[in-house]
Amino acid sequence: MxxxxxxxxxxxxxxxxxxxxxxxGFRQLKPGNNPKTPVVSVIVPARNESKNLPFLFHALEQQNYPREKLEIVLVDDRSEDATYLLMDHFAKRHSHVKVIRITQKTSTMSPKKYALTQGIQNAKGEIIVTTDADAHPGSHWVATLMQYYTPETGMVIGYAPYRTDGPYDTLFHRLLALEYFSLAAVACATAKRKFPTTCNGANLSFRKKVFEEVGGYGEKGKWLSGDDDLFLQTVFHRTSWKIDFAMGPDAAVFNNPPRTVGEWIRQRLRFSSKHLAYPxxxxxxxxxxxxxxxxxxxxxxxxxxxxxxxxxxxxxxxxxxxxxxxxxxxxxxxxxxxxxxxxxxxxxxxxxxxxxxxxxxxxxxxxxxx
Structure with a gap:
């Protein structure tokens, strides 16, 4: 005993x-001050997200980043609803939007990572920003992330909190929001102490040449993890690029939490499946x-x-x-x-x-x- x-x-x-x-590490967290505006490509993979895309499209239209330096790449991953039609309609109204349609799976990579890879490979931006179809970014989102890109910075992690408004104003969803906040706290603290451990693909950015330098998602792309932790670890352990964390409400991207306990369990089991793949x-x-x-x-x-x-x-x-x-x-x-x-x-x-x-x-x- x-x-x-x-x-x-x-x-x-x-x-x-x-x-x-x-x-x-929280003491080292400061607002970004880079005045440059590099060309940015926002990558949005989606499968059967016709209910969420209109809200995301409105948020992307409101970005106060120079239009000539902002590209939006929408990737339809074998959707069976109106996702592709909505994407195509949105692209026809905006010259800086392109749509990629995936019709088949690949055996070498998980569906979402394959969709992201196709979007990144077809992007023209110097900086890649990834998010999800149910995301709710603010109008200063892209501009705020870019303020953290000093010449030595290769990746910037953002906060992706769960919503607790509207249909998600319940005790269950507030508990989920607290859990996601605690994960973001760990992501922020460890990144600032130069030992990053986690991130969220719903609010993540990196240089395209960093992605190419490490060979993309590589073997890690097979995991159905729902986040980019393994890609983060690859960048951290195989390159000398700085990894930073963006602070403040303008850098945050709210997301829809799982609606039910069952959805949450399935999501967390997917997240947990990758733990043994960490360095x-x-x-x-x-x-x-x-x-x-x-x-x-x-x-x-x-x-x-x-x-x-x-x-x-x-x-x-x-x-x-x-x-x-x-x-x-x-x-x-x-x-x-x-x-x-x-x-x-x-x-x-x-x-x-x-x-x-x-x-x-x-x-x-x-x-x-x-």
């Missing part, structure tokens, strides 16, 4: 150091956190049957929670304006179960793409 709790406190100490060390350095760092969560859950279950252990386990939970709240409050000052932290007490309990079990299930259950 002493050995078990000794390891638990050891991993707790590791977790606190992790949050403290990377939490200092070893990242797996060691994140593995220590996973080990802490396993020991914490085990200690909690043990305390249920050994009530005398309850004060000790409660103390571990308290230290963990205090460290997380401090970390997230620092991130909130830079990234998030909504009062999402009020849902932390419930989310922190559910999050332990999620962190422990979903990475395991993601290796056993084969994910599917729509």
């Amino acid at each position: 002493c050995f078990f709790f000794g390891l638990t406190f050891l991993f707790l100490f590791y977790y606190i150091v992790f949050l403290w060390y990377f939490g200092k 070893w350095r990242v797996k060691w760092v994140l593995g220590g956190i996973y080990a802490f969560y396993v020991f914490l859950l085990s200690a909690t279950i043990l305390a249920i049957f050994r009530p005398n252990l309850f004060p000790l386990v409660l103390g571990i939970w308290g230290i963990k929670s205090l460290s997380e709240v401090i970390f997230l409050r620092k991130a909130k000052q830079k990234l998030e304006q909504r009062p999402l932290l009020r849902y932390y007490p419930l989310a922190c309990v559910l999050h332990v179960l999620y962190v422990v079990f979903f990475p395991l299930l993601g290796q056993w259950i084969k994910p599917k793409w729509k």
